[in-house]
Amino acid sequence: MDAMETQELKDRLALIEQMMKAGRRSTESWGWTFVLWGVAYYVAIGWSALGGTYAWPVTMVATCVLMGVILSRRDHKPNTTMNRAVIGVWIALGVTMMTLMPALAISGRFADARGSIAVVCALLGMANGASGIVLKWRLQQASAVTWWGASMTVCFGSEMQALVVFMVAIFFCQVVFGIACMIAEAREARAMKDGAHA
Amino acid sequence: MPELPELNPVVHGKLRLAVLSLLATADEAEFTWLRAQTGSTDGNLGAQLMKLEEAGYVSVEKKFVLRKPQTLYRMTNAGRQALAEYVQALKQLLGGAIG
Numbered sequence: 001m002d003a004m005e006t007q008e009l010k011d012r013l014a015l016i017e018q019m020m021k022a023g024r025r026s027t028e029s030w031g032w033t034f035v036l037w038g039v040a041y042y043v044a045i046g047w048s049a050l051g052g053t054y055a056w057p058v059t060m061v062a063t064c065v066l067m068g069v070i071l072s073r074r075d076h077k078p079n080t081t082m083n084r085a086v087i088g089v090w091i092a093l094g095v096t097m098m099t100l101m102p103a104l105a106i107s108g109r110f111a112d113a114r115g116s117i118a119v120v121c122a123l124l125g126m127a128n129g130a131s132g133i134v135l136k137w138r139l140q141q142a143s144a145v146t147w148w149g150a151s152m153t154v155c156f157g158s159e160m161q162a163l164v165v166f167m168v169a170i171f172f173c174q175v176v177f178g179i180a181c182m183i184a185e186a187r188e189a190r191a192m193k194d195g196a197h198a
Numbered sequence: 199m200p201e202l203p204e205l206n207p208v209v210h211g212k213l214r215l216a217v218l219s220l221l222a223t224a225d226e227a228e229f230t231w232l233r234a235q236t237g238s239t240d241g242n243l244g245a246q247l248m249k250l251e252e253a254g255y256v257s258v259e260k261k262f263v264l265r266k267p268q269t270l271y272r273m274t275n276a277g278r279q280a281l282a283e284y285v286q287a288l289k290q291l292l293g294g295a296i297g
Binding site for chain 1: 210212215216219220221222223224225227235236281285288289291292
């Protein structure tokens with residue numbers, strides 16, 4: 001076998017690995033949702049600071065609707081066990097946030113904003129942590145650690161300090177992480193297109 | 199000297215190999231997803247999928263979801279075995295060249 005044939009066979013082996021990796025990965029194609037939710041949190045924080053009583057419920061519901069519309073126009077994703085596990089984690093987080101937060105707010109249990117911020121940070125840490133472990137993805141695991149750190153930190157400062165910590169965590173774990181996902185996804189898609197052409 | 203294995207020509211095609219590798223990780227996958235992942239054209243992908251179907255390596259299911267046509271592909275047991283044998287043969291051929 002000459003060097004050219006050997007290289008061709010190595011390319012075939014690399015293609016198999018690359019495609020299997022692509023089939024397993026799922027969170028990277030969700031990068032835009034992290035950015036979308038990060039922006040939504042900023043809008044809700046800004047709006048409520050200006051006195052908007054329904055800033056949080058309106059922004060959250062509107063973001064859910066917007067995400068639903070975008071997802072309904074996207075191509076069907078492959079049905080893999082890993083996809084189902086990761087999607088399950090995020091759906092569970094969404095349902096928990098959408099039921100627990102309004103109930104706590106309406107019942108007046110969240111008179112101290114630090115409590116609500118700590119709960120939100122801890123829940124986001126849990127979802128990112130579970131997803132990061134399933135996908136063996138260090139960047140998402142780091143994002144989870146940041147959220148957990150934020151959830152503990154906000155318990156000890158003033159309400160204003162808690163808000164600043166929350167906004168910094170949103171910036172790194174939603175906006176920066178989301179953009180990093182989108183860049184990685186685009187890079188991987190380009191590499192696959194180059195590699196898979198017959 | 200031991201005889202070198204032959205590579206399955208149906209699996210060896212670059213796009214067919216890419217499709218089989220993708221389907222090996224999924225229970226099922228839609229045509230549009232396979233097209234996006236491989237960056238191929240409708241015509242080329244359709245032709246290669248037909249060859250895989252004729253070889254009995256993939257099965258196809260056509261249905262309507264919300265009035266939109268959806269074509270789903272699944273890897274058969276024969277396809278899974280063919281891919282496994284292909285990888286084995288590839289490793290054997292490359293021998294010490296992979297590290």
